[in-house]
Amino acid sequence: MKKTILGLGFCALAFTVNAQNEISYEVSFPNAIHHEAEIVMHIPSIPNGSLKVRMSRSSPGRYATHEFGKNIYNVRAFDTDGKPLQLKQPEGDVYLIDKPGKSVKISYTLYGNWIDGTYAGFDETHAHMNIPATFAWPVGMDNRPRIVHFKYPEKKDWKVATQLKPLGNDKYYAANLQYFMDSPTEISNYKTSNWSAKNPDGKIQTIHLVTHSNDPQEVIDGYGLMVKKVVEEQQAIWGEYPTFDYGNYYFLQDVHPENAGDGMEHRNSTSIVERTDKIAGNEADLLGTFSHEFFHAWNVERLRPKTLEPFDFSHSNISDELWIAEGFTQYYGELSLKRAGFRTLEQAAQTYAGLVNTALNTPGAKFYSPVQASRYAVFADAGVAIDQSNKTNIFTSYYTYGASTALALDLRLRAEFKLSLDDYMRALWKAHGKPEIAYTIPDLEAVLATLTNKSFASEFFRKYIYGTDKNDYTSLLLNAGFVVRKANPGKAWTGINRLQATDGKVSIAGNTLIGSPAYNAGLDVGDTLLSIEGTEIKDQKGLADLIGKYQPGTSITVQYLHRGIPKSATLELAENPYLEVVPIEKTGSELSPAMITFRAQWLNSNIRQ
Numbered sequence: 348m349k350k351t352i353l354g355l356g357f358c359a360l361a362f363t364v365n366a367q368n369e370i371s372y373e374v375s376f377p378n379a380i381h382h383e384a385e386i387v388m389h390i391p392s393i394p395n396g397s398l399k400v401r402m403s404r405s406s407p408g409r410y411a412t413h414e415f416g417k418n419i420y421n422v423r424a425f426d427t428d429g430k431p432l433q434l435k436q437p438e439g440d441v442y443l444i445d446k447p448g449k450s451v452k453i454s455y456t457l458y459g460n461w462i463d464g465t466y467a468g469f470d471e472t473h474a475h476m477n478i479p480a481t482f483a484w485p486v487g488m489d490n491r492p493r494i495v496h497f498k499y500p501e502k503k504d505w506k507v508a509t510q511l512k513p514l515g516n517d518k519y520y521a522a523n524l525q526y527f528m529d530s531p532t533e534i535s536n537y538k539t540s541n542w543s544a545k546n547p548d549g550k551i552q553t554i555h556l557v558t559h560s561n562d563p564q565e566v567i568d569g570y571g572l573m574v575k576k577v578v579e580e581q582q583a584i585w586g587e588y589p590t591f592d593y594g595n596y597y598f599l600q601d602v603h604p605e606n607a608g609d610g611m612e613h614r615n616s617t618s619i620v621e622r623t624d625k626i627a628g629n630e631a632d633l634l635g636t637f638s639h640e641f642f643h644a645w646n647v648e649r650l651r652p653k654t655l656e657p658f659d660f661s662h663s664n665i666s667d668e669l670w671i672a673e674g675f676t677q678y679y680g681e682l683s684l685k686r687a688g689f690r691t692l693e694q695a696a697q698t699y700a701g702l703v704n705t706a707l708n709t710p711g712a713k714f715y716s717p718v719q720a721s722r723y724a725v726f727a728d729a730g731v732a733i734d735q736s737n738k739t740n741i742f743t744s745y746y747t748y749g750a751s752t753a754l755a756l757d758l759r760l761r762a763e764f765k766l767s768l769d770d771y772m773r774a775l776w777k778a779h780g781k782p783e784i785a786y787t788i789p790d791l792e793a794v795l796a797t798l799t800n801k802s803f804a805s806e807f808f809r810k811y812i813y814g815t816d817k818n819d820y821t822s823l824l825l826n827a828g829f830v831v832r833k834a835n836p837g838k839a840w841t842g843i844n845r846l847q848a849t850d851g852k853v854s855i856a857g858n859t860l861i862g863s864p865a866y867n868a869g870l871d872v873g874d875t876l877l878s879i880e881g882t883e884i885k886d887q888k889g890l891a892d893l894i895g896k897y898q899p900g901t902s903i904t905v906q907y908l909h910r911g912i913p914k915s916a917t918l919e920l921a922e923n924p925y926l927e928v929v930p931i932e933k934t935g936s937e938l939s940p941a942m943i944t945f946r947a948q949w950l951n952s953n954i955r956q
Contacts, residue, residue: 407658556600663725716813
């Protein structure tokens, strides 16, 4: 009994200490119709010396820099007695108080009018908050708990949805800055559907579909059943659900045609923003984001690269491993939909055609490895710049590049070792994901070696992860009864993929692809096409129709303007290099029993009935 009393006393003391140290926020929306929120932050127990407060410049799941500080204003600071304190601003998103005292209150107005997974948005219908875009934070106090109190008395039908721990009366708790920043929040008159998620050990958790849309409840319920099917297919891949903090996982879905659109993963939730008017009639199309983002609950949220641990909110976070963190997730997002019955065989074939072309027909994949593509995310992941770059020729997205690598590894494991990528992901989960031991690329190679052998793992990583070698997709896909062939055999190709019409003239809208006929002839972005072999070019269709009259290998004369200067070039047409993937039975050939078995084991449901 004495030990119990002592223990209770110790817990009470610990709670008191936390209460004295916790950083608290009050958030209200008196001018939501004009996209503003009012935020007040209380910082107690400030150490001696100056106090630095800042806005974030990066956000979990986003790898480029984003200047969230540009959207706050009316920033003011007060001491314990309510006396104004002088604020310095040494950087655009940093505020400094030289003599703060022991406690400070800081208030500011936040403008938010961009509904996606990265920013914040407020209007008369809801408050949509990505936390780094919303809340300032004191530097050097990352381990202190956070409490946020949402106030919206004028919105009687609003309610809060978030992975933050509820304390009651619209107050929510996070143990530290990392968890707080990883907790997107939606406040609106949303609709919800939920279901139990049972693990093999008998543990039951709850998954919530939270939807802010104009759809009726029966649509949300029906859509919830579809999402549930995808979720269960992914559990079958990994063998179990992760342990969600507080026993809940939330899909925070916002549906409106004026949204920016996005999907952004978090530890126990995901923000899914759809650019459509409603769910009804669009269910299958919208499932892709759900499938991708939920796979992240394992891959990247718990099975996590060391380069992203811990996440630094003050600048862009560079990582060598996005080819697996995002790319393998991209691969499994679509594979899960096929296994769940929401993609046809033909749709799967189109997906794999895109991945094969990514690996074999993009300049970035030809010259740069998946590791290098991952590093470029600090510039490419919705990063904002006004100057033109040569991204077309140097960058292949780590999403599709990684997915094409996953496709090859999956098919090779099945063909050479009677294993699968599912086995590899489960082994990674056991070694690094479930115990949450951040990995490096050598760790990934070591786990692959335990499943296969050191020679295979070493060669695969040397050639296809660190290097730019390409797998033999033709023979690999044929094992599953898919034929890889030219999509437009014998058709001429210039390499000019997009034209832009302005004032009756057409110009090349993007960088010409390195190695393409247009690139080799010296044609460049911004050049105005005048005529080909004397025929005026008026639009994209006109260009395609004209080129369609010629054979590959034909040399044609192009008249164009470069920075207003008339020029002429000889362009030697090539055969269109792009490939398609077709089920073998659609080509007139026979699907063998071995192909049937291989395909079924790969693409059919993994859920045991």
